[in-house]
Amino acid sequence: MSHHIVELKDVFYSYPDGTEALKGISFRVIHGESVGLVGTNGAGKTTLLLNLNGHLIPTRGEISIGEVPLSKGTRQEIRRKVGFVFQRPDDQLFMPIVYEDVAFGPINLGLSMEKVDERVNDALEMVGCLHLKNRPPHRLSEGQKRSVAIATVMAMKPDILVMDEPGSNLDPKSRRQLINLLKGFKHTKIIASHDLDMILDVCERCIIIKDGKIVADGSSEELLLNETLLEENNLELPLSRQYLYVKRPF
Amino acid sequence: MSHHIVELKDVFYSYPDGTEALKGISFRVIHGESVGLVGTNGAGKTTLLLNLNGHLIPTRGEISIGEVPLSKGTRQEIRRKVGFVFQRPDDQLFMPIVYEDVAFGPINLGLSMEKVDERVNDALEMVGCLHLKNRPPHRLSEGQKRSVAIATVMAMKPDILVMDEPGSNLDPKSRRQLINLLKGFKHTKIIASHDLDMILDVCERCIIIKDGKIVADGSSEELLLNETLLEENNLELPLSRQYLYVKRPF
Amino acid sequence: MTFDLEFFNLGYLDTLSNKDTLVHRIDPRIKIIVSFIFILFVVSFQKYQISSLMPFFLYPVFLLTAGDIPFKAIAKKVIVVSPFALFIGIFNPIFDTNVILTPFGIPVSGGWLSFFSIIIKFVLTVSTAILLIAVTSFPGICEALERMKVPKIFVIQLLFLYRYLFVLLDEALRMVRAREARSFGSRGKEIRTFIRLISVLLIRSVERAERIYRAMLSRGFRGEIRVLRRLHLRYFDIVFATGSITMFYILRNYDVVDLIGATLNRLLR
Amino acid sequence: MHMADALLSPAVGGAMWAGSLGTIIYCAKKLREKMDDKLIPLMGVLGAFIFAGQMINFTIPMTGSSGHIGGGMLLAILLGPYAAFLVIASVLIIQALFFADGGLLALGANIWNLGIYPAFIGYPLIYRFIVRQNASPQRITFAAILSVAVGLQLGALSVVLETKLSGITELPLSTFLVLMQPIHLAIGLIEGFATAGIVIYVRTLRPDIVDDLEGVKSLSPGASLKKVLVAMAVLAVITGGVFSWFASTHPDGLEWSIEKIYGKPEVPQRANQITENLSKFQEKTAILPDYSLPSKGEEDTKPSWPAVDPGTSLSGLIGGIMVLTLVVLFGIGIKVLRKHKEKM
Numbered sequence A, B: 001m002s003h004h005i006v007e008l009k010d011v012f013y014s015y016p017d018g019t020e021a022l023k024g025i026s027f028r029v030i031h032g033e034s035v036g037l038v039g040t041n042g043a044g045k046t047t048l049l050l051n052l053n054g055h056l057i058p059t060r061g062e063i064s065i066g067e068v069p070l071s072k073g074t075r076q077e078i079r080r081k082v083g084f085v086f087q088r089p090d091d092q093l094f095m096p097i098v099y100e101d102v103a104f105g106p107i108n109l110g111l112s113m114e115k116v117d118e119r120v121n122d123a124l125e126m127v128g129c130l131h132l133k134n135r136p137p138h139r140l141s142e143g144q145k146r147s148v149a150i151a152t153v154m155a156m157k158p159d160i161l162v163m164d165e166p167g168s169n170l171d172p173k174s175r176r177q178l179i180n181l182l183k184g185f186k187h188t189k190i191i192a193s194h195d196l197d198m199i200l201d202v203c204e205r206c207i208i209i210k211d212g213k214i215v216a217d218g219s220s221e222e223l224l225l226n227e228t229l230l231e232e233n234n235l236e237l238p239l240s241r242q243y244l245y246v247k248r249p250f
Numbered sequence C: 001m002t003f004d005l006e007f008f009n010l011g012y013l014d015t016l017s018n019k020d021t022l023v024h025r026i027d028p029r030i031k032i033i034v035s036f037i038f039i040l041f042v043v044s045f046q047k048y049q050i051s052s053l054m055p056f057f058l059y060p061v062f063l064l065t066a067g068d069i070p071f072k073a074i075a076k077k078v079i080v081v082s083p084f085a086l087f088i089g090i091f092n093p094i095f096d097t098n099v100i101l102t103p104f105g106i107p108v109s110g111g112w113l114s115f116f117s118i119i120i121k122f123v124l125t126v127s128t129a130i131l132l133i134a135v136t137s138f139p140g141i142c143e144a145l146e147r148m149k150v151p152k153i154f155v156i157q158l159l160f161l162y163r164y165l166f167v168l169l170d171e172a173l174r175m176v177r178a179r180e181a182r183s184f185g186s187r188g189k190e191i192r193t194f195i196r197l198i199s200v201l202l203i204r205s206v207e208r209a210e211r212i213y214r215a216m217l218s219r220g221f222r223g224e225i226r227v228l229r230r231l232h233l234r235y236f237d238i239v240f241a242t243g244s245i246t247m248f249y250i251l252r253n254y255d256v257v258d259l260i261g262a263t264l265n266r267l268l269r
Numbered sequence D: 001m002h003m004a005d006a007l008l009s010p011a012v013g014g015a016m017w018a019g020s021l022g023t024i025i026y027c028a029k030k031l032r033e034k035m036d037d038k039l040i041p042l043m044g045v046l047g048a049f050i051f052a053g054q055m056i057n058f059t060i061p062m063t064g065s066s067g068h069i070g071g072g073m074l075l076a077i078l079l080g081p082y083a084a085f086l087v088i089a090s091v092l093i094i095q096a097l098f099f100a101d102g103g104l105l106a107l108g109a110n111i112w113n114l115g116i117y118p119a120f121i122g123y124p125l126i127y128r129f130i131v132r133q134n135a136s137p138q139r140i141t142f143a144a145i146l147s148v149a150v151g152l153q154l155g156a157l158s159v160v161l162e163t164k165l166s167g168i169t170e171l172p173l174s175t176f177l178v179l180m181q182p183i184h185l186a187i188g189l190i191e192g193f194a195t196a197g198i199v200i201y202v203r204t205l206r207p208d209i210v211d212d213l214e215g216v217k218s219l220s221p222g223a224s225l226k227k228v229l230v231a232m233a234v235l236a237v238i239t240g241g242v243f244s245w246f247a248s249t250h251p252d253g254l255e256w257s258i259e260k261i262y263g264k265p266e267v268p269q270r271a272n273q274i275t276e277n278l279s280k281f282q283e284k285t286a287i288l289p290d291y292s293l294p295s296k297g298e299e300d301t302k303p304s305w306p307a308v309d310p311g312t313s314l315s316g317l318i319g320g321i322m323v324l325t326l327v328v329l330f331g332i333g334i335k336v337l338r339k340h341k342e343k344m
Ligand SMILES: Nc1ncnc2c1ncn2[C@@H]1O[C@H](COP(=O)(O)OP(=O)(O)OP(=O)(O)O)[C@@H](O)[C@H]1O
Pocket: A015, A016, A017, A019, A020, A021, A039, A040, A041, A042, A043, A044, A045, A046, A047, A048, B142, B171, C008, C011
C-alpha cells in the first residue's frame, strides 16, 4: 500500500526566532515499518515530528505522506492519516470525561453517533481502559492517562502512528504494557524517545539525530549496540545491554 | 550525628477528598544512609515525601527529623534541614535569574550577603553550572534546570536530601551526570523514582511501597533483583539486569 | 498559528534583552525615564507637525544600532500593531479637508498632515517601547521599578508572571496542537470545547501555583521576598540621561529642521 | 481596544497614568494588610495563564472568525478586586513592552480602561451582587455576561473620551461612539459567556479552587469600596488639573526661540479669539509646548489655520528629508563602529 509511505526530502526548519532546528533531513519510511528517533535533548526530534504532522511547515524541502505533499492546504487531510501522541498525556486529554475525549476526533471526522460510539469502545478496549470510560482524566494515574491518550489517537484509525517520548513518567509495568501495545500495532510507526531499550524492543529501524542532521540510519540492533557511535552522539548503550559490558557478570 | 535521623511511626495520611494515600508507614533512616522509594503510579511516594517536609501533616502517626517531632510549629525549622527537590524543576525555579533563585534559600536563612554569595557560588560549582549564574531559568535545557534545582537545595546545606523523580525527561547522558552528582552527596538521601537502575546505582537501601503501605524494606541489591517480589508489586527488574534473564546472552 | 508567532517573538525579544552592549548596560531606571520623557516630548507636538518630528528618530535609531538589535524584528512588530492607530487616524483626511500646504503646487489637507503626524508619532513611540525591552532585560526593568518605589508586591508578582509566562505559553501551545491534531477546519473549535480547554489550563495553573508555593516554603519563605539589588548608577548613565533629555528639549523648542531647511533653501536660491 | 501613544496628549496620558499608578499603590497597600502568602505565586501564574489562554482560540458562532478571551473579569472572580487589578496591570505592562500593544504613555490609560472596570465595578458591584447568595449556573452566567459587558462598554467609552480629549482625531464623537460601543457589546457578550462557562466548569471539576480563593480574597464591600471609587475619581481630576495648570503657567520656549532665530512670530492662528484663550491655557510651556488643542477649539480654528507660511513649510520638507538622512547615517555610523570594535 504505497499510500502510507512517509518521505522527507532535504527538510530544513528554522523557528521564527532564527534557531535552525532541522538542517537537511531526508528519509523514507515504507508501509508497516517501525522507526525509532533518538538523539540528545535539543537534537530536533520533536521539531521533526511536528513537521510530519503539519504543525510546523518546513522552511525548505519537502515532506509527503502517501502521495500527498504536505502543505498548509493539505495538512488537514494528512492529520487524518497521521495519529500523533504527544509527549505529555496531559496536553492531549483536554475533555472532561475519558469517553468525550476519545470521541473528540471521530466526531470531528464527521462520523455518525453509532460509529463514534463503536470507535470509542474499540479504542479503549485495545488499550485496556474501557473501565475508565466515565472517569475524568485528571483523576487518572500517569500510566492510565498515557493509555487513554493512545486510545484517542487509535479511535481515529490512523495509518501512521507518530509518538513523542511515549514512555516518560511511566512505572515499569505500565511501560511494559505500552511496549506490548506498540508491538501489536501493525501499521507504520515513528517513535521519538530517550528510552533506548524501548526503541530496541519496538523498532526494527533507528535514526540517530544530532544537531538537526541525521548521523546514522539503520537497523536498531546495529546502531544502538554500537558503542562508539552512541558515545559520539552523547548517548549510552541501552541499559539492558550495559550490564554485560560495564560490570562484572552477575 | 543522631540529629539527622529520620523516623516515621505508623504514619497515615488522607487527602481532604477522602483518598487514603498513606496507611501506616514506619521506617527509620540513619545519618548518611541513602534510601530509594519505589512503587507504581499512585502508590503514595509523593505523598510520603510531602509529609516528610511538613507540606502535608499526617492525619495519624508521628514523624521526627533529628530529635524534633514534626508539627505545624516545628516545620519551619525542619525545612532548613531537609532539602526537597521537586519532581518538576519548573516549579522549583521561580526566580527570574539563576543566581537569585539559588540565593533565595540562603537569604531566607538570614545569612549575610557575602555568605549568601559564597553559598550560591559553591552550590552552582558543585553541580557544574556556575557559568549559568546570570541566565534566566526559562532559557535552560531540562537537564540544566534539574541541576540548578539541585543547587538551590544544596545552597541551604541541608542535612537530608529528598528528591521526587529526579531522573525523568533527561537524556541518557544527563541522567548519568545526575547519578554521579547524587553519588557524590555524602549526607542522608531519600529518593523516589521509577528508574530502578538509578536507585540501584545510588541507594544502598530500598523501600517498596504499594497502596500506601510498605511491602518491603531492605538492601537495594536484594529487593530490586528479587523477581517475584517485584512482580507482586507491579514492578520489573532494573533494565540493566533484565537482559541476562530475559534474552539469550549477547 | 499567529499566536505561535507571537509566542516565538516574545522569546526572541527576551533573547535580545539578554545581550551585553553599551545600551544594555545602561541602568534600566535611566532607560525607562528617558524613554518615557522621549514619548512625552513626541506626543506633545501639534497635530499638523511632521517635519519637526524627524530628528526624534535619533533616539530609537541609537537604541537600535548601539544595542545591536536587528532592524527587521522591530519593523515587523511595529507593522503588526499599527491597525488601531491607522483605523483612528484614517478618519482625519475624511473629516478635515482644509488645504493647509501646497508644497510644489500639490494641495495637502490638514487631515492628511495630521494623519501622517499620527503615523510618525506612532512609529516613534511604539518602536521606542519595543526597543526598551529589547535593550533591557525584564528582571532589570522590575528591579528598576522596585527601586523607583513601585510597591513590592506588584513587582514581585510581575517577576513571577514573567517567569511562568514561558512555561505556560508552552503548555498552552501543546494543548492547542493536540486539539488541532484531532480537529479539522473549524470543527472542534466551538466555544464549548474552548471553555473546556481553558478550564483545564486554569486548573493546572492553579495547581502549579500551589506547587511553587510549596517550593518557596521549603526554602524558608515567610512572606518576604528580597529582590537582589544590583543596580548602580554609573557616570555614563548620568551622561546618557542628561544628554538625551537636553537633546529632546532642544529639538522640541528650537525648530532645527526648519533651520536646516531654510538654510538649504536659501543656499539653493 | 488598546489605546496608542500616538492618539494621546501628554495631559490626558499623564492623568490616566496618575490614576492607574495611584490605584496600583492603593491595591498593593490593601493586599499587604491582609494577604495570604499563597497569593503571590498565584497572581503571577494567573497572569501568565491569561497570556497562555489567549493562545487558545475558538470560532465565533455565525461569523467564522476566531476569538480568544480577554480575561479581566475572570481574574476578578478568581482573585478579588485588588489582586486582580494588579495582575491585569502586569499583563498590560508585558503587552506594552513585548507586544507593543499601546505603548508606554498609553499604558496608564490601558490599565485604567481594562483594569478598573472589571475589578472595581464589574466584579464587586455586579457579579458579586448577583451571585453572592446563590451560585447557580444560571446566575453565574447572567452575572458574568452582564458584568463583562458593562465593563467593556465603560472601557470602550473611556477610549473614546480619552482620544477625543487628546484632540488628535478628527472623528466626531458620535461617529466614534457608534464605531466603538456596539462592537464592544458583541465582544462583551461572547466574553461574558465564555467567562461564565469557565467559572462554572472549573467549579464542577475542582470546586475547591473557586471556593478556596473566596477566602483568600480580601474585599470588604460597601464603605471601603465607595471610598476607593471616589478617591480614584478625585485623583484623576486633580492630576488632570495639575497638568493643565503646569502647562499654562510656564513661559513659552518655542515661540521665544523661533522669534530669536527668524525674527518673526510663528503662530498665526493667534488671530482667532477662541484659540487665543485656549492657547494661553494650553500652549505655553517650556517643557512641552504646543500640545494639541481639544477638538472643540479646533473646529473653530480651522478657517484661520491655513496661514502657515509656505516658505517655512517647504523648508520643513527639505529639512525633514535632510534630517532623516542624517539619522540614518548616524545609525549606520554606530553599526560600523560596533563591527569595528568587535573585530578588535
Ligand atoms: N519554540 C521554539 N523556539 C525556538 N527554538 C526552539 C523552539 N523549540 C525548540 N527549539 C530549539 O530547536 C532545537 C530542537 O528542539 P527539539 O524540541 O526538536 O529537540 P528534541 O530533540 O525534541 O529534544 P528533547 O529530547 O529535549 O525533547 C533546540 O535547539 C531547541 O532549543
